[in-house]
Amino acid sequence: MPKAVFGGGCFWCLDAVFRKVDGVRDVVVGYAGGRRPNPNYEQVCTGVTGHAEVVEIDYDENTVSYDELLDIFFKIHDPTQLNRQGNDVGTQYRSIILYLDEEQKEKALKKIEELKKEGLNVVTEVKPLEIFYPAEKYHQNYFAKNPHQPYCMYVVAPKVEKYLKIKNENKKT
Template structure:
């Protein structure tokens, strides 16, 4: 089994992390920061919007079980890629929709996927998802890892993460881990 990595940001990393975890082929989901200009950013610094980083998740996955294209499909299902620098109640560039690619193949697949979404006209507005090469991924503080699993009754998680998890379980039923 080979492991590949994918990195996505689409709002609060707690929500994105929780939505990807039930999928078969996902070996791990790590919350962190990427896409910015500050070395070793902290949650507090990223929340100011001054580091340039987005809250992201980095997936380790088995491409023989779940493809990068399928990960893109999940990603675009669990967030609104037409909202610039926000997702729901979370506002700021740290919550932007972003795909950080690990290689040229991922960049090409993501660009084609975004083009297809725009051509299909499935959204009222244009997709504003940023596409950039991953330069550096910084793991978030431990309290942010598996946050939804550790805090299922947290009000934010109940209102924002839980619906994303349910959407994945309903929409991608055939891709859930046993």
């Protein structure tokens, strides 16, 4: 089963959106891209681990392609913001693609080049996935379990709505 690993702000947002994508079988939130082994949420939030909040997406490539996942990733976060997304500030919120093979690397770099040609100053980091650490259980599928939590209502829900609008518009064409 192919996987994709992306970070772009709080992992609750990416988790909630990618769970709505046809062909995505599972999403696990976690930490990657840093130095400290077996980090926990509190450590990652300090910025000293070097890890980003990321999602590991398990998908059916017969239904959704890696390129389509990349398109969604770049539409639901701002890849021009360095070490932040909105009010979430810190290296743990950086825009990052952690590739699992050379094909994913090439596709990610190609997509970034396309966005740069459109005039976007993309700061998304692209690097190989060394190890993925699943986050604590309470972070998994957080939005579905806590839809009325203020952060979910005012930050996560609008990103999900944005994706669903894009998805519905694409069905019409």
